[in-house]
Amino acid sequence: MTLLRSRGLALLVAAAVLAVCLALGLLTGAAGISPRGIALALLDRLPFVSVDPGLTPAEQGILFQLRVPRVLIAAMVGGLLAIAGAGYQGVFRNPLADPYLLGAAAGAGLTVTLVVVFLGGRVGVIAVPVAAFSGAIGGVLLAYALGRSAGRGGGGVGGGAGGGAATLVLAGVAVTSFLTAIQTFVQQLKVEELQRIYAWILGDVGGGWEDVWMIAPYALVSTVVLLLHGRLLDVLSVGEEEAVSLGLHAARARMIVLLAASLATASAVAVGGLIAFVGIVVPHVVRRLAGWSYRIVLPVSFVGGAAFLVLADLIARSVLAPAELPIGVVTAFVGAPFFVMVLRMSRAVNT
């Protein structure tokens, strides 16, 4: 049917864009390795293929220890943030819902700050991703617990789950302000570490293979769960009460999507820091170009988000070369005006 056909086409286009971005990401860098050598070296890594790329050991090292993991991390983080954003937007039926909505960012910010300030040094560096991951999950759980208890206190049954979603978002705002306050207090204790804290907050995808392997299982689980729930998010788009009348266990489906999106966010935050705008801009553009159905928006956002962040990283490390811009600055710089443009365009189409 038309839905499946347009999904296939959109995925194909997004995959082509991602392939181009990945290639650009691998080819660009300070070392100036020949494109031919890179292509051959990559081919050489494939099973049953053996070619001599003609690269020096140093060049091989740069390619496989720096560029490949970096591009992979950028792609994973971008894909995870975008698909998590699409998931949150489906659950809250709000196209402006954000992966950091429920206190994930603030939670991770606090735990990373704690690690940098109190552990410091080499131990601190190793502990940062773990701290970010647990902080992001903790922030979301805290928001969720607070939202539940607040929801139980007032309201009543009649408000239904629409009220529940609003309560949860408000709880997320409360948790965010509270955790940010503590984080600010902690970072004042050691002002000399401010730069490291901010470097993490502004995002960085320059990790190594150990970062890739650390988040791969969580990334895989959360992405698969989200992709499986595309049809259910479409059912939820008519509202929770109607979804229930259509036979969907709406509260359970929503909870599963929420947890999967939070896990995806936490994985992305653990290695990438806080990278803004990917989770809002990418699903929005996908929706404009490829259609409303979450069966399209979720997978295409994942691929599109990956391409977007690889490209953003490319810009981040080449504009000021040899210095690097924080990637979060690039996504915000590109994302914010782009977002405004998309909004204006969509308004022009509608009127």
Add this chain to the structure above:
Amino acid sequence: MSGGIEGSGGIEVRGLGVMLGEREVLADVGLSVGCGEWLTIIGPNGAGKSTLLRAMAGLIACTGEVLVDGVRARRLRPRPRARLIAYAPQNPLLPPDMSVYDYALLGRTPYIPYLGRESARDREVTESVLERLDLTGFASRRLGHLSGGERQRVVLARALTQQAPVLLLDEPTTALDLGHQQQVLELVDRLRLADRLTVVTTLHDLNLAGQYADTLVLLAPGRAVASGPPKQVLTEPLLARHFGAHVRVEPGADGRPLVHLTRPEER
């Protein structure tokens, strides 16, 4: 434990009560509809008409029993319940970019496994429903581009693809002009007779209620104060007492009562 109702789709409601917070919105409401009949709930604003319908659809917590063919509908899980009862709210949320076809297809949700996808049968059912409602030409139209009458038909299409024997419609004529009100209710009546559907609607227009329903239930703050065939419920004393309205009721050509507003006499 059947309530003396024959066929499939008969409904019996016993002692239904709903509390919203501290407020008792419905108390001890009972009603019964035979299979293939049309029951309309009338009552002044705030009487709890929509709440009653939502409670019958199992969407809000309530006390008492809702029996469909003797089955306790409130005990069912959402999926089997959705195969028995289709519900269309007063102001359905229509995602503006969704197509008419995809929206009607949502009615097949209770037949699709949790992580499954629509089968060829689901698409067939949807296509035939669209055809019956003269919506085939609209199939790829976006919901945001429909007129009021078309929207009501599309919502009805979604309810029909559910293939449930019971249809609960909350104010199906909201925001429609006279001609479209008639068209929608005639359509519901045709489908009811063709498929032997049991129809329960709320309607605030008493004349429409009197014209289409086999049975009326008059709700006045939270209680069923009268029920029976239209001419027993649409009476001047009952309407004066519960609506505070000055009306004259006279039998129409087919014997169904017609309600006329009259200006208060002191004028």
